[in-house]
Amino acid sequence: MKSKAYIFITTACSVLSIPVLAQTVMDSTSTTSQAAPQSGLTFSGYVEAYYTHDFTAPKTSQERPGFLYNHKRNREVNVNLAFVKGAYVSERVRANLAIQVGTYGQYNYAAEQPLLRNVYEANVGVKLSKTKDLWLDAGIFSSHIGFESAISKDCWTLTRSILAENSPYYLSGAKLTYNTPNGKWTLLGSVLNGWQRIAKLPGYSGPSISTQIQYKPSANLVLNWSTFIGSDRPDSLKQARFFNNFYAIINPNGKFSTILGFDIGSDRKPVGADGRRVGSGSYMWYSPVAIVRYSVSDAVKLAGRVEYYDDKSGVIIATGTPDGFKTWGYSLNFDYFILPNAVFRIEGKVYDSRDAIFESKTNPSKTNTSLTTSLAVSF
Template identity: 80%
Template sequence: MKYTVYVMLAVAGSAMAQPSFAQQATDTTASTSTVQPVQNSLTVSGYIEAYYAHDFTAPKTSQERPGFLYNHKRNREINVNLAFIKAAYASERVRGNLAIQVGTYAQYNYTAEQPLLRNVYEANAGVKLSKTRDLWLDAGIFTSHIGFESAISKDCWTLTRSLLAENSPYYLSGAKLTYNTSNGKWTLLGSVVNGWQRIAKLPGYTGPAISTQVQYKPSANVVLNWSTFLGSDRPDSLKQSRFFNNFYAILNPNGTISTILGFDIGSDRKPIGSDGQRVGSGRYVWYSPVAIVRYSVSDAVKLAGRVEYYDDKNGVIIATGTANGFKTWGYSLNADYFILPTAVFRIEGKVYSSQDAIFETSTNPSRTNTSLTTSLAISF
């Protein structure tokens, strides 16, 4: 398998480099787009996550999980979700990142991109615009600032991603300004991007999109975040503007009991029909709340539970072709064992329950879907 060859090359490359860890396993608030090494230095880091997912609902012949999932996608086989090797350069006024990826995450989540770009996890360059302020201009391909989860499972509280994370941007391409206040409490970001999780613009869409972030950390125990996207993911001819909001709060992130509360809400304007008239007034709206609670038994053992809901009755993001659209609850429990600070074994059970029968089975479609996922992840 081609992924195996790439992973072996990534491991070999890491053996020649000084280890560098972009993010601690207990901190999902730090950006994964920029490693913070010693000034005037080049560091190499990497990540590999192997997994096995068993979908108890899907037919035995089905090798894929449901279509609205992009991580841990392959069913009943051992595979690699994400593996990358990353080079990061940082000096007082200049920084840059280049990470090359393989795995089923890249295979399924980057299908709309040009083949050469599907293996790029991030590629960006930045310059500090002020000698006295923490103000940076960066341009290129970035991991998304929208949401509290990334494709790096080891840095997230649950093994698999939430429904809202799977169906909002994991990556963005464009230019951004980022300002961090001197007291470390505020982060302000404004960006011009090529589209809704697009490296290349969608054919027929000419306008740039805008994305913002406001993050406030009043103390070490609280993180409050609001991110937005304003643009479109449709051709100009449909005149469908999109406005999307992502809110989350992380409470006591490094404590014995920690909580994440998240809420996404987005809307697309109704499109122009074949007769040149708009299909009704108003907007199509979708939304998703999620709550995650993590209990740290010790530094090595952590447990987490998640309850979530996703409502997309008009099929803007997740199309089902059913009467009620995608209206689905999700419940999951997972246990993590950190063999080493840089290596974790995880197991998670998850159940989806939908208003309509949208899940494939060997006979008739089902309203529920049950799965068990395990993974082994290392960072270096």
């Protein structure tokens, strides 16, 4: 394992020493503050191509570990996410439709009906008040849970954190959203078809409920609390799920910026064939993450991430090993904005698990080392 660590550290240091020319670009990494769309019908798009080299996996392995859904393919150039989007906005009405292709949709929408796997977003909304910023939206929309999305260009790191990969990227249902006049508070409540599901899970009557409270006391701080209450199991098991997502974004547009996140969830223990519950209490999982970003210039940004994911009972990530999924993650990120709408990225990442859960050239390994590069363009 020393040789793999040496390769990772040497590659990361070499990348960080590349000389580049700074140029004025927009900061497109904020996931919490986006410009309001123009009135009328507009079209936009996004394409991200990538290459990932997994140093741990056998040469014949073409997929990254099972708990990852973005940048999934190994040792091949591929498209993670590409979509075209049409958006309509008027004073009281809005609608969005985005059609996607790429390995993100291939793996993350695998449980959906074939015709819906290419739908990145499809929703309509009506403003319920002439004087208040209160909207009712329904359809398929990006999840409000978490600080990361499938659009890598808008995230501080090239690849997603473990907690993001294993919580909803998209949701289906109806939601009410209210923004206060001073722009400091966002309140959201939604009724959903389930935990990242367009069609309900067979045997689950639902519905599920999700909320969000976001507070922006200043341009230098964002505080967020999102919840999910429902289930991702058939009704017969009586496994209620309660999930919390917390994060803080500190000084997001400064020279040094930080994201602190924490997810914690529980599924109640199931009911067995005899009608009795299998033990008391609930199965728990949790994950803290910290990301620090340094802006060398408008064009060059560096980021480091430390994360941990604990799912001993295998509720979200099943391993079949004695200690379950207890894994640390470390990554270093280099971004170069070639143009305001085009970014080249490279990231080295190491996973370190309690049990040997990673595929390797010989026996299962406790660690996994990879290097990912991408080129993303928005238009």
